[in-house]
Amino acid sequence: MSQPLEAGAVAPPTLDTIHNPFLEGPFAPIQQEITATDLVITGEIPRELDGRFLRVGPNPIDPGDPATYNWFMGTGMMHGVRIRDGRAEWYRNRFVRDDEVVAKRGGKPVEGPPHLGGGTRYLRSNTVNTHMFSQAGKTWAFAEAGVLPIEVTDELETVARSDFEGTLNGSWTGHPHRDPRTGELHGIAYYWDWHHVSYQVMGVDGRITRRIDVPVRGKPVVHDMALTEKYAIFLDGPVNFSHELQDAGFDFPYAWDFEYETQWVLISRDGTSSDVIRCSLPGQTAVFHILNAYDLPDGTVALDGVSYDRLFVNDRTGPTESPSKLDRFILNPRTGRTTVRRLDDRAQEMPRIDDRRTGSLHQFGYFSSRGDEGSQVLKQHVERGVTESYAYGPGKVGMEAVFVPRHEHAAEDDGWLMTYVSDLATQTAEMVIIPAQDIASGPVARIHIPQRIPLGFHGNWIPSEHR
Ligand SMILES: [Fe+2]
Helix, strand or coil, X not given: CCCCCCCCCCCCCCHHHHCCHHHXXXXXXXXXXXXXXXXXXXXXXXXXXXEEEEEEEECCCCCCCCCCCCHHHCCEEEEEXXXXXXXXXXXXXXXXXXXXXXXXXXXXXXXXXXXXXXXXXXXXXXXXXXEEEEECCEEEEECCCCCCCEEECCCCCEEEECCCCCCCCCCCCCCCEECCCCCCEEEEECCCCCCEEEEEEECCCCCEEXXXXXXXXXXXXXXXXXXXXXXXXXXXXXXXXXXXXXXXCCCCCEEECCCCCCEEEEEECCCCCCXXXXXXXXXXCEEEEEEEEEECCCCCEEEEEEEECCCCCCCCCCCCCCCCEEEEEEEECCCCEEEEEEEECCCCEEEECCHHHCCXXXXXXXXXXXXXXXXXXXXXXXXXXXXEEEECCCCEEECCCEEEECCCCCCCCCEEEEEEEEECCCCEEEEEEEECCCHHHXXXXXXXXXXXXXXXCCEEEEEHHHC
């Protein structure tokens, strides 16, 4: 296990943490669950689009003490827009019903197997707030760290907790990656009381078909992973579980451990827990989100990720203590070393690619950024070192942009970016559809939503034919 945290790690709340920025402005929770139909559209929705655009994010039904509330732990709320024949048929937002939501809003308890975390305070009532996927004809909200997935209906009503028909070992991930060749979902799960992480593969039938448990030195957060043709890869990094913070009542009991060496861990997709390679980094780095990774002809691996120099040293409310940068890591399995090259210095997050490129060379990445020009979407030409951008405008805040190809065989950037944009002045939102080959031209369609959508986490476009 790792060394004690640096002095001050369990510092008493400061004025800054009592004034919790993740409960205000674009993050402020909303309480109404609404359904709006036949939404007003500015522009034109491409006729090719038939499906649902779904997102989930933190929306605390009761944040409790602002000094201990962490953005990662807010009650999950889902937002969705149904698109068909050039129309936006509905917008819905619904809480992911967990025990706390049932207690406050009533209704029957959610059924299903128990969460690994049981009734502990850690993870606040087993919140499911991280991502939405469709697999095996079902729609799911996912979370990590011992919290079971929640199945929801096409219209975002909670169905039940699930352990994938008894095939899950108690912990899944908020960030699975779909292998475009097989349709399987690959994820790496962790839990604060485990001394390993669990690489798991969900088949197209919605059941876990493969599992490799890999020991880790500490109890790191493993929020995301990468998939190449050879490897499943995760960061064994410095943000580690802290019993002291858990005992002190913090919602997110993880802190930067200054003694913990950062390593990328490569798991051979065809191997066993003994076929694991560790590639050390020159310094300490946290990477919560990975854009993509792929195998290079010389046996190394290229991995693009959003990195931080320091997080969760003193601020327990969210990832605030260093800006996020875009880096390319080259992992060398022969030497056990990693080299790092900065691709872009701008603060950016929520990376997405054309998911058909998962595990293969990608030319483009799409990011959310908040800089001098306000909230914007970035299109990074990672091979050419060029960046395009589109700013949403004063008082507007955009979220993770999801790439949707124009058709199955379209080129890598031939399609649209979809996201939600909130207008803080009017307390409304829009779903925007932006042509990915010309993002500077702005949305071809803006679908008007009659309430603000709090800055959320992740989601997907779920085409009707893939249900
Ligand atoms: Fe995430």
